[in-house]
Amino acid sequence: MxxxxxxxxxxxxxxxxxxxxxxxxxxxxxxxAKSNIYAMTIIGQIEGHIVLPPQNKATKYEHIIPQIVAVEESNEIEGLLLILNTVGGDVEAGLAIAELISTISKPTVSIVLGGGHSIGVPLAVSTDYSYIAPTATMTIHPIRMNGLIIGVPQTYDYFNKMQERIINFIVDHSNIKRPTLKKLMFTTSELANDVGTVLVGSEAVKHGLIHEIGGLKDALSKLRSLIDEKKTQ
Missing domain, CATH: 4.10.910 (30s ribosomal protein s13; domain 2)
Incomplete structure (x- = not known):
């Protein structure tokens, strides 16, 4: 019994x-499957200091940050694969995640599937190497702020400083030129009722934003080669 x-x-x-x-x-x-590679996904909207409505598909930055620290600290994990399909979201939260990923000592590779829009762009370029699916898109546009905006010169100065932080990060972590990025960011003829540019797969590579067109097989192969290179150093 x-x-x-x-x-x-x-x-x-x-x-x-x-x-x-x-x-x-x-x-x-x-x-x-046991692996020395950690796959981290950032999907939907990046949730920052303000909680999004329950019907929104969101990635909480307070969930992502401990994972990044754990990857850096782990003796078993040797590389990070960042998978992106995001519409963007909280600017400071997204930039904080991108800054952390860019300072990991272990090899990192990103792949944009579906979309890597807005603050998703710094995230996509924060890794050592980046891929984008042929059908994936990336929207580059000036930052937008929600909530009460006070119409004073200080507000413009704050927006400008925040914008420069994002531009500097993207330029420092990719092969795109600053004038090209700013031109794409402030284009008025591309989007209806908006400012910015949508880049499809090969266009993101052409402008130097992303390294290569590719998929999961390519991203994993590249990451394993970077891990092997690091071991031989």
Missing amino acids: EGKSSEEHGKKADEAKASETIKELGQTKVPE
Whole structure:
């Protein structure tokens, strides 16, 4: 009886785990593989200091930052793969994440799938090497602020300083030239009722924003080669 009770308990635990997996991932079983590469995903909108409505698909920056620290501290993880499909979001939170990723001592590679818009651009270029899917897009535009805006010269100065921080980061971590970036950022003829430019896959590579067109296989291969290079140094 005792053995049967233990067996039933184990069965119920397995059923509960399967139910949770279906709820969270839509699958009854997710493949598990030991790897020296950590895959980090940033999807939807980047949530910063203000909590977004529950219907928004969001990535919370307070969830991402501990993961970055853990990657740096881990003896088992040798490289970071950053997967992006984001519309942007909180400027300071996104820039904070990008700054942390850019200062990791381990090899890092990013891949833009779907979109890497707005503050997603600094995130995409924060790694050692970057890829973009052929159909993915990146929107480059000036920063926007939500909430009460006071119409005084100090507000303009603040916006300008914040914009320069983003421009400097992108230029420092990619091959795009400052005049080209600013031209794309302040174009008025590309977007309806807005300022900025949408770059599709090859265009992002052409302008030097992203290193290469590629997919998961390419990103993993590049990351493994960077890990091997680091080991030989």
